[in-house]
Amino acid sequence: MSSATVARAWTSAGAPRGRRARERRLRNTPPPRGRARARALDDDDDDDDGRPRVEDMTAREMREELRAFDLPTSGRKTSLVALLEKARAWADAGATPRAEWTREAAAERAMEDAARRAAEERRMERRERRGYADAGGGRRGGGSVVETTRAVEAMKERGASEARREFVVQRAMSESGAGREGWFMLETAENREERAREMILALNGTKLTREQREPLVAWVPRVPRDNFYLTEEDAEGKSELELCQMVGEEDMAEMIQPGYVLVRCTLTQTLTDAFNDLWSVRGFATGGSSRFGKKSYEKLNQPLSMDDQIPRMIRKCVPVVKTDEQVKADEARVEVQEVARAGRQERDENDGDDLRPTSSSEVGAATYDRIEVHDGPFKGFKGFIVSENDDGSVEATLAIFGRDTNVTLTSDEYKCI
Known part of the structure; x- marks a missing residue:
């Protein structure tokens, strides 16, 4: 009896039917031979084209490959893995990863906007069913005709005032603000600065930035x-601003302007409208005055220029760039401190000043000579030399009140013991 005949007999005998039964049968069905072969090929260490597997790459290697695809490099390793897998799939399919990522980001924004509008519509429907008049009302029905008329007139007046003010803003922008080029501040939602920055950069290459002289x-x-530091290899060929942009969220001590993103652009009405349409962006940080309006000088929402503040911010945010020798010296210092800390735990309490490493295979005796300070503020303390400076002074680690302390000593303040 064939398998098809058995299947028909089993179905007619009362086998479970319906969508869930079909899904259960599909889950229990073994994969085809071609699917099993594809899974076996995926288990290899490298891809077919010789590229390393994304799961086996370090975060630095992922960022370098994403930078080659012109894609964002910030975020945790899990997000980098997902983005790099998408970029490779797009590239293998013959598409441009940057264009596909921009299209995907736009689709996500559209979905978020649609969800927000749907939530607002549901909220308004609930209020209408309950009989609430406006956002400030808390009782059903109600009020006299005179009160209702006054409320409507007040709403109309507020709307007219907002319309007049918007006209003043647009007119001032078109006459005095358009064409201004420089750094400006965009206000964002709290803790959404990085997301807003990515959405702003996604505007490059679109029709909204055709009037820009340079990319945003x-x-x-x-x-x-x-x-935190950068190596010479990472910093080679980069400006101070580009070095500042390499400081990620996990590498920062503080944020200078929480809730704001600095943007270098040429102000146009098209770009201003594009910024206002971005989710998480609330508009420009504004200030100034205008000759329009009822008063001779009226405060106006004009974007504030930040050109005079940028150099100060760059000096405060630029990271340290270290050579390979400096990196090795720092690693050696950390190693010495760890060895000294482990040795201090094994020493007797009455002999707490012997900080010299006990293993000659780990550190060299010529570099880590034991010393005793006989002059200066650290007189009487003992320790060992970590490194020598060009001016003749040395960097040393002393045991001060049971703790390792890094100090700088001149040649006449210590002696070797």
């Missing part, structure tokens, strides 16, 4: 941590 530059100023 967006920057979230972050002060790096004390122990």
